[in-house]
Amino acid sequence: MPASxxxxxxxxxxxxxFAPTPWTRPAQERVSADAGHGxxxxxxxxxxxxxxxxxxxxxQSYYRVVSGVVRTCKFRSDGRRQIDAFYLPGxxxxxxxxxxxxxxxxxxxxxxxxxxxxRGQASLPDDARAAQDLFAEALNEMRRAQEHALxxxxxxxxxKVAAFVIDIVDRLSARQRRHDxxxxxxxxxxxxxxxxxxxxxxxxxxxxxxxxxxxxxALPAARRLRLVDRAALRAAAA
Amino acid sequence: MPASxxxxxxxxxxxxxFAPTPWTRPAQERVSADAGHGxxxxxxxxxxxxxxxxxxxxxQSYYRVVSGVVRTCKFRSDGRRQIDAFYLPGxxxxxxxxxxxxxxxxxxxxxxxxxxxxRGQASLPDDARAAQDLFAEALNEMRRAQEHALxxxxxxxxxKVAAFVIDIVDRLSARQRRHDxxxxxxxxxxxxxxxxxxxxxxxxxxxxxxxxxxxxxALPAARRLRLVDRAALRAAAA
DNA sequence: CGCTAAATTGATCCTCGTCAACACCCGTGG
DNA sequence: CCACGGGTGTTGACGAGGATCAATTTAGCG
Numbered sequence: 001m002p003a004s005x006x007x008x009x010x011x012x013x014x015x016x017x018f019a020p021t022p023w024t025r026p027a028q029e030r031v032s033a034d035a036g037h038g039x040x041x042x043x044x045x046x047x048x049x050x051x052x053x054x055x056x057x058x059x060q061s062y063y064r065v066v067s068g069v070v071r072t073c074k075f076r077s078d079g080r081r082q083i084d085a086f087y088l089p090g091x092x093x094x095x096x097x098x099x100x101x102x103x104x105x106x107x108x109x110x111x112x113x114x115x116x117x118x119r120g121q122a123s124l125p126d127d128a129r130a131a132q133d134l135f136a137e138a139l140n141e142m143r144r145a146q147e148h149a150l151x152x153x154x155x156x157x158x159x160k161v162a163a164f165v166i167d168i169v170d171r172l173s174a175r176q177r178r179h180d181x182x183x184x185x186x187x188x189x190x191x192x193x194x195x196x197x198x199x200x201x202x203x204x205x206x207x208x209x210x211x212x213x214x215x216x217x218a219l220p221a222a223r224r225l226r227l228v229d230r231a232a233l234r235a236a237a238a
Numbered sequence: 239m240p241a242s243x244x245x246x247x248x249x250x251x252x253x254x255x256f257a258p259t260p261w262t263r264p265a266q267e268r269v270s271a272d273a274g275h276g277x278x279x280x281x282x283x284x285x286x287x288x289x290x291x292x293x294x295x296x297x298q299s300y301y302r303v304v305s306g307v308v309r310t311c312k313f314r315s316d317g318r319r320q321i322d323a324f325y326l327p328g329x330x331x332x333x334x335x336x337x338x339x340x341x342x343x344x345x346x347x348x349x350x351x352x353x354x355x356x357r358g359q360a361s362l363p364d365d366a367r368a369a370q371d372l373f374a375e376a377l378n379e380m381r382r383a384q385e386h387a388l389x390x391x392x393x394x395x396x397x398k399v400a401a402f403v404i405d406i407v408d409r410l411s412a413r414q415r416r417h418d419x420x421x422x423x424x425x426x427x428x429x430x431x432x433x434x435x436x437x438x439x440x441x442x443x444x445x446x447x448x449x450x451x452x453x454x455x456a457l458p459a460a461r462r463l464r465l466v467d468r469a470a471l472r473a474a475a476a
Numbered sequence: 477c478g479c480t481a482a483a484t485t486g487a488t489c490c491t492c493g494t495c496a497a498c499a500c501c502c503g504t505g506g
Numbered sequence: 507c508c509a510c511g512g513g514t515g516t517t518g519a520c521g522a523g524g525a526t527c528a529a530t531t532t533a534g535c536g
Binding site for chain 2: 074076077078080082084095096097098102103122123124128131132134135136138139140141142143145146148149150152153154155195197198199238
Binding site for chain 4: 483
């Protein structure tokens, strides 16, 4: 098959214009793709804040993160952003119940993802094994979304942040070399965290500082996080 | 096959004791089941507030609501409850990514549901058609949970309540006779709504009163709701 | 009818959002 | 080497929105 196609979405420039937002829209995506390895999927590279697909785009693939971090989010008419999920290496995203995406996906950091052809519409692959995997991923996504909803409902800023810290550190440290000493590297900004938790950057920052004062965590650098007292954190997450 | 089995969960009495909560635990479930029609699934009857399955129970089935309303929820250690979803006639629930339920399901009103044998663990039925349907339902659930999370993140009480009203009225009026005159019948209490939206009953009540004063809705009775000005509601939901 | 739970309404408090100032980190260029 | 500048993060002061506490009113049901 031909190698250097303009893959996945070259219509990114033709977005419906959004209401005036405080958000500087991310730089255009750079999809320098190689041909991928046969039936396995195509490898795509994205620079920070570039768009993988947009809200409203037709579903053409689902994706798996190879390296870096990806976020899915929604932009609201008042210019606010809400982040639905962060995806770390090994995790899959891009499923939809319908034919079009209902969220947009962006690279948080420099990211490499593999795209697997999938036409959406709840279609299952013919291959039984692949169908099985896709179903498992969808159920996983479902659970993740449910837990996120429960996290956002009636919980204090402290509980939200503590729960987020536990979750992200566990998921990151499973993959990351060099933790325990300086902790893990957070790819996302305070704004990303705030938009994920339904808080403001100020509250996120304050709460992280509070957790550091209480010696539940350490912040060797703004985006480096070490878990000091897991029990205290769990208590804070209630 | 034998008709009057004690179906689906007769171990309901042997729950792990919960921390002292302001919640009067619901009356024990009444699973007066008939045999169901062959391979289609078993029909189960539940009285208001009775438990369909508990958080932690092994997955044995997924379910479809025939009549009445079902809620899935989580009880927190401080005695607070969070509702993940309401299920109306025609809607399916009870999927899990693992072998055990991570939420509990309860009847909101008198309810009839059909249980379909399913062992959880992301297993797909052999039958291709059934597998297809199950996958579609799972993706649907995923979308619902995502939308719920977005609803709970950084939105005002007014926006939450207005969005809830639109959603529930649309879903109910599709199925319910006798609307437009008195509006639709809400099966859920203010507490249910509050626990779904991450608000208090007082705020829900106040906000509904406000919407009524603004003539966006009418409340002929506490649990009867008529949509008067959809445009105003949509504007309130932002 | 009278009892009880559910819903509404009011008064007060507190968390978190908002606005603002400042510190920090890194580039670039003098 | 330091000056500058912009983006990012931190911290403080203040106010608004919703939680909490409390008192009625209404509805449901024996």
